Amino acid sequence: MPSLKDLKNRISSVKSTRKITKAMQMVAAAKLRRAQDAAEMARPYAERFNAVMASLAASVGDSDSAPRLLRGTGEDKVHLLVVMTAERGLCGGFNANIAKLARQKAASLREQGKEVKILTVGKKGRDALRRDYGDHFIGHVDLSDVKRLSYPDAQRIAQDVLDRFDAGEFDVATIYYSVFENVVSQIPTEKQIIPAHYEKEESGEDGQSSGTLYDYEPSEEEILADLLPRGVATQIFSALLENAASEQGARMSAMDNATRNAGEMIDDLTIEYNRTRQAVITNELIEIISGAEAL
Amino acid sequence: MAETMNFDLVSPERRLLQEEVASVQIPGADGDMTAMPNHAPLITTLRPGILTVETAKGETKQFVVTGGFAELGEGLSVLAERALPREEMDQQTYEDLVSEAEEKYRKAKESFENEPGPVDDAAKLLADMVAVGGHIGLSEKQPNL
Numbered sequence: 415m416p417s418l419k420d421l422k423n424r425i426s427s428v429k430s431t432r433k434i435t436k437a438m439q440m441v442a443a444a445k446l447r448r449a450q451d452a453a454e455m456a457r458p459y460a461e462r463f464n465a466v467m468a469s470l471a472a473s474v475g476d477s478d479s480a481p482r483l484l485r486g487t488g489e490d491k492v493h494l495l496v497v498m499t500a501e502r503g504l505c506g507g508f509n510a511n512i513a514k515l516a517r518q519k520a521a522s523l524r525e526q527g528k529e530v531k532i533l534t535v536g537k538k539g540r541d542a543l544r545r546d547y548g549d550h551f552i553g554h555v556d557l558s559d560v561k562r563l564s565y566p567d568a569q570r571i572a573q574d575v576l577d578r579f580d581a582g583e584f585d586v587a588t589i590y591y592s593v594f595e596n597v598v599s600q601i602p603t604e605k606q607i608i609p610a611h612y613e614k615e616e617s618g619e620d621g622q623s624s625g626t627l628y629d630y631e632p633s634e635e636e637i638l639a640d641l642l643p644r645g646v647a648t649q650i651f652s653a654l655l656e657n658a659a660s661e662q663g664a665r666m667s668a669m670d671n672a673t674r675n676a677g678e679m680i681d682d683l684t685i686e687y688n689r690t691r692q693a694v695i696t697n698e699l700i701e702i703i704s705g706a707e708a709l
Numbered sequence: 710m711a712e713t714m715n716f717d718l719v720s721p722e723r724r725l726l727q728e729e730v731a732s733v734q735i736p737g738a739d740g741d742m743t744a745m746p747n748h749a750p751l752i753t754t755l756r757p758g759i760l761t762v763e764t765a766k767g768e769t770k771q772f773v774v775t776g777g778f779a780e781l782g783e784g785l786s787v788l789a790e791r792a793l794p795r796e797e798m799d800q801q802t803y804e805d806l807v808s809e810a811e812e813k814y815r816k817a818k819e820s821f822e823n824e825p826g827p828v829d830d831a832a833k834l835l836a837d838m839v840a841v842g843g844h845i846g847l848s849e850k851q852p853n854l
Contacts, residue, residue, distance in 0.1 A: 455723040462719065462786050466752065466778070565721040565791070628782075631739050631753040640754050641778060644790070651721055 418694065421687040425680060432676035438504065439669035446597070446662035452563065453594065453655040460652045467645055468612040469628070470638050481635070483576075483642040486609035487585045492529040494552075494584040495520060496575065496607075498591040498653060499539030500661040501558045506668035508592060508600060508661055513542035515602040516590045520547055531584055535571060535654075552583070563658055568651030575650075576643055579608055591653040592660035598667050600660035607649050610642060713765040714746040715784030718772060720792045725772065726762065734761040735779050735787065736837075744785050751781040757810075757837040759795070759844050760787065771795040773841060775806060776834070795845055803847050810835040 416424075474480050497516045499509045516539070520530045532547055534540040535555040544551070555571055557563075575587055587608040592600040630637055716730040732745045736758025755777050762770045777789035793802070810831070817831035842848070 452722070456721055458717070458724050459719040459721045459788055462717070462780070462788055466780050466788075470752070568721075627750065628780075629749055629751045631737060631751060637752060637754055637778065644777075648721060 416686075416690075418687065418690055421683060421690060425683045425687065428676050428679050428683065432673055432680065435669045435672040435676060439666055439673060442505075442662045442666040442669060446659060446666055449655070449659040449662050450594070453652070453659050456652055456655050460648055463641075463645065463648050464612060467610070467641060470634065470641070471610070471612045474634060474638055481639050481642055483579070483608055483646070484610050484638070487582075489585045490528070492531060492584040492586075493523050494531045494533060494575070494578070494587040494608075496533045496535065496571075496587060496589040496650075497539040497543065498589060498657050499534070499536035499542070500657070501537050501556075502661075503538055504668065505661055505665035506671075508664035509536075509538040509542060511600075511602040512590050512592055513539055515604060517543065517546060519588070519590075519604065520550070533575070552578070563651075563654050565647070565651055568654055569647045572643065572647035572650050575608070576646060589650065589653050591657045592664075594656050594659040594663055597663045600664055605649065605653070607646050610645055612645075712746040714744075716762065717784065717786040718760070718762075718789065718792060719786070720777075720789050725792050725794065726770070729765040730785075731763045731765055731767070733763070733785055733787075734759075736760060736774065737779070744779075744781050748781050748785075752778060753781075754778045755787070755789065757806075757834065757841055759841065760789075760792075771845075773798045773845065775838070798845060798847070800847050803842050807835070807838050807842070810838040 471484055474484070495516050497512060499512050503509065516532070520532070523530050530547070530550050531552045532543060532550045533553045533555070534543065534551065536557060540551070540554055553574065555574070557567065560567055578584060579587065586606065588604050588606045590602065590604050593603045595601055713729040713731055716726065716728060716733055717724070718726040732743055734741060734743045735753070736756050738754040738756050741758070742753075755774055757775045758773075760772045760774050762772070764770065771794070772789075773793045773795055774787070774789040775791045777787065777792075779785065779787045814828070814831040814835045817828045821827045839851070
């Protein structure tokens, strides 16, 4: 049985752990609000952008003149997985879930005889995938000095991806990130960005009122060629923002659990401490009484 | 006749303006144009320049945009790569933007030596960027090439 002193030490150490997790939870809550606001503010742009792209892509269609970013290279051999995770841990299963999804995909691609290349964004994903797929890494983007995600950060990543695409390094690019559902659920998601898929939004009831006929200035193709690279950046940007919100949400609930567990542990330990204390007192009394009786 | 249309100015990071406007002057890639209510549907790309908005109440607001595109349908949405209210544009920001364009031009010159297309595009971008400074009364930064 642990001595009174041991118990006391353990209680105080769990108490200070609880203080830390509590503080981390509150910090995460504050950051979460900011991250959510940022994601909220970026939404109108992304929505509009996708709507315009969808109508453009539909009108240019699969014709041979369509840009490669939309049409693809015509092959499906080399896949680039852009795995976006957090820079820090202690956020529950957040990083592990994204890494798991990417790992599954990489395994199934390899089974089909495809080549896999991996670009990691965020330290934790790199660490998680290094052991199995370390030799597939082609690059890493470090965002640890970035305090506030801004569009140029996304543009940098997009430029990197596009340069590699132009150099013919891969045929298909997919991003992996977490969609922020709410504080307790973040959904690891994959999304193909090259060749781009622009889903038509559900066009009205009649099914084909796919919008107005636009004039284009300059030509349709030129606009599309101008916008597609931006589309990549926009998608990466919104994925980064979703990810940031998810990370904070995951951390918040992980730290909330940790705080609660620490609290329960303190209660248990305190009960044990009090029992032991009583037992010690009883023991001492018995010793004194039996000593007195012996006289 | 006070016809108005809904106008939306968004950048990837935030929505800068959303209100009823009487007209908007857009720096289109093929030249400036003024969008008014009931304009024919149009999509155009933007060059760096100044976007002038005349609101329904008759105020004038100006924004510096650095590219992106505009969609004119029932209303007008401008999706700018980067957009700043004119008041927030200072010499420092302006010079940063010019040097950024300069960098792009240099890169284009290097990587597309024998194709004039992208180099010309980058040169135009740079020239437009420099001109923006003159329009808003900052001292123009001359690119050193």
